[in-house]
Amino acid sequence: xHTTPTDSDLVQQAQDGRTEAFSVLVDRYxxxxxxxxxxxxxxxxxxxxxxxxxFVKAWNALSxxxxxxxxxxxxxRIAVNKAINKTRKNKLRSFTGIIDEVTESGYADEDAExxxxxxxxxxxxxxxxNRLKSRQKKAFVLFYYQELSLAEVxxxxxxxxKATESLIFRARKRLQGWLSR
Amino acid sequence: xxxxxxxxxxxxxxxxGEMTQEMQEHMDECASCKETYEKEQxxxxxxxxxxxxxxxxxxxxxxxxxxxxxxxxxRMVARPAFVSLLSVVVLILGFFSASLFSGSEASSLADSTxxxxxxxxxxANPGSQIEDIWLNSYSYE
Ligand SMILES: [Zn+2]
Numbered sequence: 050x051h052t053t054p055t056d057s058d059l060v061q062q063a064q065d066g067r068t069e070a071f072s073v074l075v076d077r078y079x080x081x082x083x084x085x086x087x088x089x090x091x092x093x094x095x096x097x098x099x100x101x102x103x104f105v106k107a108w109n110a111l112s113x114x115x116x117x118x119x120x121x122x123x124x125x126r127i128a129v130n131k132a133i134n135k136t137r138k139n140k141l142r143s144f145t146g147i148i149d150e151v152t153e154s155g156y157a158d159e160d161a162e163x164x165x166x167x168x169x170x171x172x173x174x175x176x177x178x179n180r181l182k183s184r185q186k187k188a189f190v191l192f193y194y195q196e197l198s199l200a201e202v203x204x205x206x207x208x209x210x211k212a213t214e215s216l217i218f219r220a221r222k223r224l225q226g227w228l229s230r
Numbered sequence: 231x232x233x234x235x236x237x238x239x240x241x242x243x244x245x246x247g248e249m250t251q252e253m254q255e256h257m258d259e260c261a262s263c264k265e266t267y268e269k270e271q272x273x274x275x276x277x278x279x280x281x282x283x284x285x286x287x288x289x290x291x292x293x294x295x296x297x298x299x300x301x302x303x304x305r306m307v308a309r310p311a312f313v314s315l316l317s318v319v320v321l322i323l324g325f326f327s328a329s330l331f332s333g334s335e336a337s338s339l340a341d342s343t344x345x346x347x348x349x350x351x352x353x354a355n356p357g358s359q360i361e362d363i364w365l366n367s368y369s370y371e
Contacts, residue, residue: 071297072290072294080285093283097286108297109300174273192244193277194280195281217244221241222237225266228270228273229265
């Protein structure tokens, strides 16, 4: 009989240096990690690069994984921390003008005008999410982009579920304020 | 229901689309809260759209390639060290087997073994040959 190996089976094998076991874990979690990265970077290519970095980091740190938390919890913790660092670096880069903002294309017809409005809305939403404090942002992304339960988000952030709930509430409240302006 | 209460309750709804009757009634009368609600809907549409994006399945290949690239150097160092160690063992075995064939009696085997051993440990430059093999195998990497 063929049974699907559990995460901890695979982690143990990977800790013994078996890369093929780790690749099963990558297949299992790449989309979840990618969704988290999207919540921070809002760009498919960047999120994919960051996903790659997250798994390479996880592989290199695997010997320090002691199984106290679930592998997925540990992995998402790496993901949100790496993502926060990345957004800080991006902020610095855009501040110094290395990233050029996409320039507006001419809007000759109505369609283009609607597109422009949509794009402006999206930019407003993106910058509102980006303005959240890092803990609020982590909680918001894990809860809404990744659809983790409150208890799971709490585990990743190493907080109580109650504190996590109020973190998400405050994030929502701030977003509400910024977006309704 | 006041606008403040509406906003608070809206932020407390964990998933969108769980409005109470009271909230619905307030929104029907209050344009500003209706707008707040609509902006929130845009936010959640945006989140839905972003998280619906699929990662390329080839990312696994790229990740594994990067991991194995990092892994390789340690294996490349380990192999020549093992090979040269093996060659030293073969070399020493060679000495022994040579004496085995040249010596006619069992006692002479013991004698010659002792000579080889003393030559090795008490020579002016003990182990230099072994060191050379090791150093060379590293420097060619
Ligand atoms: Zn109102």
